[in-house]
Amino acid sequence: MFIRAYLRASTKEQDAKRAKSELIAFANDHGHKIAAFYVENESGAILVRPKLMQLIEDAHKGDVILVEQIDRLARLNQADWDTLKRMLSEKKLSIVSKELPTSYMALQPERSTEFMSSVLQAINAMMLDMLAAIARKDYEDRRNRQMQGIARAKAEGKYSGRRKDIEKRKIIASLLKSGHSYSEIQGMTKCSRHLIADVAKERPKMLSTH
Known part of the structure; x- marks a missing residue:
């Protein structure tokens, strides 16, 4: 089982690595080790975050994403939350959160019965949606x-x-360089077209300092 831990904080002033030792201990308590860490300081209200997107790209079918709390993964609106769930589902990735005991089943090497597994998966999906909404x-x-x-x-x-x-x-600036349209960038970053236009004027300067 390949476990990828995702740690996020909203601002540079916050320590995104704060929960790292807690997640390591949590994985050890369940008989596992964390194979990779993805750490970033980005708003959870934005779907397209560099490290989160890298995690999903790196992940293989059946991998586990371990987070301290669901709000570390997402504070997304419903449409973006549905998009993120679809991206995870396409690779059959499981979310495990310390705050959500029903998610721990993804760390078990064996399930008791197919029926119980289906029931727990349904309950976990419902709880994930609820915590994401909160x-x-x-x-x-x-x-x-x-x-x-x-x-x-x-x-x-x-x-x-x-x-x-x-x-x-x-x-x-990076999204503009990659050829994304203004509308696409608006949807990804939740910013105004005025800001995108402003960045477009400064793009060479900004990318040189990236």
């Missing part, structure tokens, strides 16, 4: 609170604006 709701609630805070700061004359998202701009 993660998205939490993300949207935090965004709403942030917008409310910005609105108050603007009203009080204390808002100084937001610095450019350098990492997102680099991703957009």
Whole structure:
């Protein structure tokens, strides 16, 4: 069994490797070792993340993706969550999360019966969908609170604006270089066409610093 651990944090200020030792211990407790780690600092609300996409590309049929929590894997809207599930399903990849005991069955070398296996798989799929929905709701609630805070700061004359998202701009630049259309990039990164156009003007400079 080949286990690939995925660790993610939203910002550079957060330590994406924080849970590495916990995942190693978790795998050991279930009689396994983690064969590969994929670590990145990207928003879970974006489907196309470099290390996540690399993990899926590297994975072989039947591999296991191990995460600390489902929100480390995704805080996606429903359409993107369905897309990610389809990408995983095409390679028959299983998601195992420390927070989801029903997912542990993927770490068992043998299943008791075909019927029980089917039942547990159905329950696990339902629980994954529920946790993914909760993660998205939490993300949207935090965004709403942030917008409310910005609105108050603007009203009080204390808002100084937001610095450019350098990492997102680099991703957009790379996608432009790969020949993706504006619409495709919008769908992948959840950004505005104005931002894509802005990055297109700066693309040579940005790619030279990637």
